[in-house]
Amino acid sequence: MLYMSIIVLIPLAAVAVKAFSQSPSEFWHSITNKTSVTALVVTIGSSLVVAAIGAVMGTVVAWVLVRDEFPGKRFISSLIDLPFALPTIVAGLTLIALYGPDSPFGLHLVYTRGAVLLALLFVTLPFVVRAVQPVLVELDREVEEAAASLGASNAVTFRRIVLPALRPAILSGTALAFARAVGEFGSLILIAGKVQIASIVIFADIESDAPGAAASLSVVLLVISLLVLFGLRRWGARVAH
Amino acid sequence: MRISRRATLSLRTIAIFYLTLLLLLPIGVVLIRTFEHGFGVAWNWMTTPAAVSALWLSLLIALIAVPLNTVFGILASMVLVRSKTRGRAVLDALIDLPFVVSPVIVGLALILVYGKDGWFGNWLIEHGITLIYNPAGMVVATVFVSLPFVVREVAPVLMEVGDEQEQAASTLGASSWQAFRRITLPSIRWGVAYGVVLTTARALGEIGAVAVVSSNVAGSTLTLPLLVQQRDADLGAGSITGAYAAATELAVISLVVLLAMTLLGPRRHEAR
Numbered sequence: 001m002l003y004m005s006i007i008v009l010i011p012l013a014a015v016a017v018k019a020f021s022q023s024p025s026e027f028w029h030s031i032t033n034k035t036s037v038t039a040l041v042v043t044i045g046s047s048l049v050v051a052a053i054g055a056v057m058g059t060v061v062a063w064v065l066v067r068d069e070f071p072g073k074r075f076i077s078s079l080i081d082l083p084f085a086l087p088t089i090v091a092g093l094t095l096i097a098l099y100g101p102d103s104p105f106g107l108h109l110v111y112t113r114g115a116v117l118l119a120l121l122f123v124t125l126p127f128v129v130r131a132v133q134p135v136l137v138e139l140d141r142e143v144e145e146a147a148a149s150l151g152a153s154n155a156v157t158f159r160r161i162v163l164p165a166l167r168p169a170i171l172s173g174t175a176l177a178f179a180r181a182v183g184e185f186g187s188l189i190l191i192a193g194k195v196q197i198a199s200i201v202i203f204a205d206i207e208s209d210a211p212g213a214a215a216s217l218s219v220v221l222l223v224i225s226l227l228v229l230f231g232l233r234r235w236g237a238r239v240a241h
Numbered sequence: 242m243r244i245s246r247r248a249t250l251s252l253r254t255i256a257i258f259y260l261t262l263l264l265l266l267p268i269g270v271v272l273i274r275t276f277e278h279g280f281g282v283a284w285n286w287m288t289t290p291a292a293v294s295a296l297w298l299s300l301l302i303a304l305i306a307v308p309l310n311t312v313f314g315i316l317a318s319m320v321l322v323r324s325k326t327r328g329r330a331v332l333d334a335l336i337d338l339p340f341v342v343s344p345v346i347v348g349l350a351l352i353l354v355y356g357k358d359g360w361f362g363n364w365l366i367e368h369g370i371t372l373i374y375n376p377a378g379m380v381v382a383t384v385f386v387s388l389p390f391v392v393r394e395v396a397p398v399l400m401e402v403g404d405e406q407e408q409a410a411s412t413l414g415a416s417s418w419q420a421f422r423r424i425t426l427p428s429i430r431w432g433v434a435y436g437v438v439l440t441t442a443r444a445l446g447e448i449g450a451v452a453v454v455s456s457n458v459a460g461s462t463l464t465l466p467l468l469v470q471q472r473d474a475d476l477g478a479g480s481i482t483g484a485y486a487a488a489t490e491l492a493v494i495s496l497v498v499l500l501a502m503t504l505l506g507p508r509r510h511e512a513r
Contacts, residue, residue, distance in 0.1 A: 122263055
């Protein structure tokens with residue numbers, strides 16, 4: 001508990017104290033000036049898009065990895081963890097190699113929102129896949145067969161039988177992916193360019209010795225993370241009982 | 242569900258295509274870019290004094306942060322699973338914080354507490370300890386961001402194992418240390434190992450939190466990820482090759498990590 005306090009809790013408290021030790025109008029200005037608002041809108045917007053794409057594609061990937069058999073499946077399956085193993089700065093650099101000034105495809109996405117979305121999709125890929133996979137393995141196929149023998153089409157079986165069973169896993173994976181995307185820094189620093197990203201704006205504020213402004217924006221992000229974290233826990237507790 | 246061959250094939254194609262585009266292609270391109278001017282050039286970039294010192298600093302930071310978080314992780318999961326104190330629920334809720342807090346905020350938080358004019362900063366500096374803009378502060382930042390991994394791997398295994406064998410051991414006269422060392426530790430070892438691998442990966446790859454508390458001086462406070470960033474920003478001739486070379490070093494490390502994850506993964510929830 002002491003270790004947690006020294007390393008995690010006291011520092012985070014210091015951020016909140018710093019933010020609120022300014023006058024209310026200063027705090028309000030720090031989070032409502034044009035840069036901050038743009039950064040928050042872009043960050044939260046991209047994170048929502050990434051979470052939505054990740055939810056669908058993550059479920060498809062998990063489905064293929066569990067229900068399909070093909071040569072090379074084990075290799076593909078171990079690849080899923082790559083974004084957790086690979087340093088995020090390398091992920092950013094790969095995007096420069098692919099979509100930067102000397103792009104082999106002639107695609108110049110770097111320094112645009114497209115590149116930001118790609119980077120976020122990369123770093124958040126494992127969350128939904130790794131949440132859905134174990135649930136899908138455990139899922140009782142007999143219920144699906146019963147539905148099919150009673151005349152349900154595949155679409156109906158998926159919607160009424162499979163999806164409800166997977167929903168908690170998909171949602172918690174998506175929420176974690178969203179939280180990660182909101183705070184992401186490493187994979188974006190090289191490729192964001194002029195796209196305003198909250199974590200990069202905070203970093204710039206710290207570098208230009210404006211800790212008050214940095215702390216104010218941080219508090220907004222902290223509130224979002226805490227909402228996701230505690231929302232998940234409360235909801236998880238309800239599902240478990 | 243019985244799915245037609247065509248649907249199966251198209252789902253498989255979509256999944257593999259998506260993963261290739263998102264994962265495989267980028268890694269391949271970094272390797273090509275690293276070695277496009279020949280192996281010698283890439284090797285020179287990897288062996289400059291700055292690169293060697295960055296590699297050592299990265300390894301050193303991981304070497305301090307990982308054991309600290311491993312010991313903490315095992316202790317914390319014992320508390321979470323075995324004890325029934327009130328603090329348990331609070332600890333359980335707070336332990337995931339480092340997963341959801343932006344690493345940049347972690348850096349800012351450490352500056353505000355341990356930096357100059359920070360809450361404890363001046364006291365520490367008077368006693369000769371300068372954390373911020375020093376490797377020591379980078380260790381603290383790394384410990385922060387990689388804190389939850391061991392706990393989150395070990396706690397479920399500990400839950401699974403139950404405490405009957407520990408109780409049996411103590412009935413037979415074992416001290417609690419003996420019971421822990423002879424009974425508990427062997428049964429959670431795969432979970433611990435997997436947690437250590439995840440912690441190491443995060444410790445070596447972290448940039449956000451470390452960037453804020455580093456003075457970014459080549460040869461003393463640059464880690465390998467920071468070196469990649471610096472070389473990418475450097476407009477000097479060929480320095481982008483240097484960035485790719487450092488990235489390849491990191492990629493090789495992470496492939497080893499990935500291999501360890503693949504080998505340990507299936508066993509991690511195994512008790513014994």
